[in-house]
Amino acid sequence: MSLRNPYGDFEITDPQAMRALAHPVRLAALSYLQKNGPATATQLSEHVGASPSVTSWHLRHLASFGLVVDGPPPSGSDRRQRWWNAVAHGFRYAMPDTPEGAEAGRLLRAELLNQALEAAQHWLVETEPHLSPEWSRLAGSANTLLVITPEEAEEIGSAIEQLFAPYVQRRDANESPADAHPVRYLRISLPEATESQ
Numbered sequence: 333m334s335l336r337n338p339y340g341d342f343e344i345t346d347p348q349a350m351r352a353l354a355h356p357v358r359l360a361a362l363s364y365l366q367k368n369g370p371a372t373a374t375q376l377s378e379h380v381g382a383s384p385s386v387t388s389w390h391l392r393h394l395a396s397f398g399l400v401v402d403g404p405p406p407s408g409s410d411r412r413q414r415w416w417n418a419v420a421h422g423f424r425y426a427m428p429d430t431p432e433g434a435e436a437g438r439l440l441r442a443e444l445l446n447q448a449l450e451a452a453q454h455w456l457v458e459t460e461p462h463l464s465p466e467w468s469r470l471a472g473s474a475n476t477l478l479v480i481t482p483e484e485a486e487e488i489g490s491a492i493e494q495l496f497a498p499y500v501q502r503r504d505a506n507e508s509p510a511d512a513h514p515v516r517y518l519r520i521s522l523p524e525a526t527e528s529q
Contacts, residue, residue: 337424337493338493338494338496338497338500339421339422339424339493339496339497339500339501340420340421340422340500340501341420341421341422341423341424342398342399342418342419342420342422342423342424343423343424343425344397344399344423344424344425345425345426345428346397347428347430347432347433347435347436347437348397348436349397349398349399350425350428350433350436350437350439350440351436351439351440352393352394352396352397353394353397353399353423353440353443354436354439354440354442354443355390355443356380356381356443356446356447357380357381357382357386357387357390358390358393358394359443359444359447360379360380360381360447361376361379361380361387361390361391361394361400361416362394362399362400362418362423363447364376364379364380365400365416365417365418366418366420366421366422366423369406369417370403370405370406370415370416370417371415371416372384372413372414372415372416373385373387373388373391373414373416374387374413376391376416388414391416395416398419399418399419399423400416400417400418400419401416401417401419402414402415402416402417403415403416403417421500421503422500425437425440427441445520448518448520451516451518452518455516467513470515477524485521485523489521492519496517
């Protein structure tokens with residue numbers, strides 16, 4: 333595991349871990365733990381659409397790749413229960429070079445996009461109508477076509493990460509201003525085909 337990136341994300345390099353995380357229940361469980369902190373399999377089962385025993389099995393599978401750990405319960409919690417926690421608030425991966433690895437990366441990419449689209453739809457129906465006018469106005473959407481080289485795409489991605497990093501990192505440091513609000517940025521880059529491809 334490496335956390336040497338601006339966000340402190342877990343870096344996945346093993347195609348088997350990518351394939352494992354491409355499962356909807358596993359990805360939903362990890363996402364919940366990253367956002368909300370420690371939980372038991374029973375608590376998670378309500379949010380991932382699986383029974384507690386199935387959820388527990390998926391958590392153990394994630395643990396085998398180092399994505400989650402079981403640890404001490406939160407203060408005041410039942411010590412007899414098994415509590416799970418994500419090892420980082422986010423994760424990232426690069427598309428592997430091997431055919432098998434690329435297939436695993438595509439499976440994970442597809443599930444990430446599915447869950448991102450579901451999250452956006454849920455936000456539109458459940459959250460946006462209840463936002464203050466100020467936050468509703470600040471919710472942004474854009475569809476911009478850039479004409480860039482692969483090197484420029486990497487530079488843009490790095491610049492965005494450097495810009496966001498202080499706001500991601502202050503979550504752990506409890507340094508957020510009193511009027512700060514959690515905001516989810518969904519960044520999707522879709523290189524388009526050209527006539528030469």
